[in-house]
Each structure stands twice: as C-alpha cells, then as structure tokens.
Amino acid sequence: MNIIxxxxxxxxxxxxxxxxxxxxNIPYIEMGQxxxxxxxxxxNIGNKIKKSLNAGELVPDNIAVSLLNKxxxxxxxxxxxxxxxxxxxxxxxxxxxxxxxxxxxxxxSDAEAIRRLSLRARHDDTEELLKRRLTIYHxxxxxxxxxxKRKGILVEINGERSIEEINKDIELIVKNGKE
Numbered sequence: 524m525n526i527i528x529x530x531x532x533x534x535x536x537x538x539x540x541x542x543x544x545x546x547x548n549i550p551y552i553e554m555g556q557x558x559x560x561x562x563x564x565x566x567n568i569g570n571k572i573k574k575s576l577n578a579g580e581l582v583p584d585n586i587a588v589s590l591l592n593k594x595x596x597x598x599x600x601x602x603x604x605x606x607x608x609x610x611x612x613x614x615x616x617x618x619x620x621x622x623x624x625x626x627x628x629x630x631x632s633d634a635e636a637i638r639r640l641s642l643r644a645r646h647d648d649t650e651e652l653l654k655r656r657l658t659i660y661h662x663x664x665x666x667x668x669x670x671x672k673r674k675g676i677l678v679e680i681n682g683e684r685s686i687e688e689i690n691k692d693i694e695l696i697v698k699n700g701k702e
Contacts, residue, residue, distance in 0.1 A: 588618030
C-alpha cells in the first residue's frame with residue numbers, strides 16, 4: 524500500500540506517518556528530512572536545496588520529483604511506502620511515477636500549527652518562515668486535496684486531538700481498508 528500524509532507543518536503528520544509505517548511494516552520517507560540531509564552537503568543540488576529552504580520556499584519541482592522517483596526505484600519500496608511531505612504542488616504529484624492508494628490529510632488550524640511549531644527547536648522555524656510556509660501550503664498543496672477526494676483516496680482527519688486518538692482512527696482505516 525502506498526500512502527501519502529499531508530497537512531501543514533505542525534499538523535502531526537510525521538508522527539502519524541511514522542506510526543502507520545510501523546503498523547504496516549513498510550518504509551517511511553520524510554521528504555523534508557531527505558531534502559535537509561542533502562542540503563547539508565556541499566553538492567550543486569545540495570546548495571540549490573539549501574537556498575530554497577533558507578528562503579522558506581519550495582525546493583524546485585524538478586529536483587524534488589527527481590530525488591523522490593530515484594529513491595522509490597529502490598526495491599525496498601516495491602511492497603509499499605509511507606510518504607510524508609510530498610507532494611507540495613500539482614507538478615510534484617504529476618511527476619510521481621507510483622500509484623497512491625490512500626491520502627491522509629491531517630487538518631489543523633494555522634494558529635494550532637504555529638503554536639505547535641513554536642514548541643520545537645529548529646533553526647529554520649522562525650515565525651516569518653513558518654507563516655510563509657503555511658501560505659505556500661494553502662496556495663499550492665491544499666488544491667490537491669480535491670483531486671484526491673475525487674479519486675476516492677482522501678481521508679480527512681481532525682488533527683487537533685491527542686496523538687493516540689488520531690492514530691486510532693488512522694489505524695482502523697489502514698487495517699480495515701476503508702473509512
């Protein structure tokens with residue numbers, strides 16, 4: 524089963540995605556961490572990624588799509604994967620070469636997302652950059668939800684509850700294969 528977790532930064536999507544990966548015993552890919560890891564190097568691509576991340580912008584689509592598809596070509600992903608933080612826009616979903624079976628959208632308000640993000644300590648979590656990323660999320664990523672809904676693979680989850688409550692709902696869906 525190939526599953527995407529979407530939601531604004533601070534929605535708890537990474538926490539839930541990791542838990543589901545453990546439940547289903549399939550690999551977990553956190554796109555943001557993959558990009559930060561590459562940006563920490565001194566390669567040409569790493570420098571391009573670093574520039575985008577430091578500006579609070581999306582990494583260029585051609586780079587994100589290429590990196591993810593290259594990663595997913597590894598046979599370890601042949602029996603399913605959990606994808607966290609991808610796609611961010613139309614070009615990224617169009618460039619994905621793998622079928623997606625389910626999309627979980629962890630929905631939280633901007634105020635709650637900013638509150639949660641202010642509690643973690645990451646150098647790129649300035650309030651200005653957080654607000655910029657939320658704006659980009661609303662403009663570029665949220666429009667994809669209607670397509671996933673039309674395909675019948677979108678599940679909206681209220682993310683303003685406890686980790687355990689959210690996980691219980693998601694676990695029932697992935698184990699039973701239905702909403």
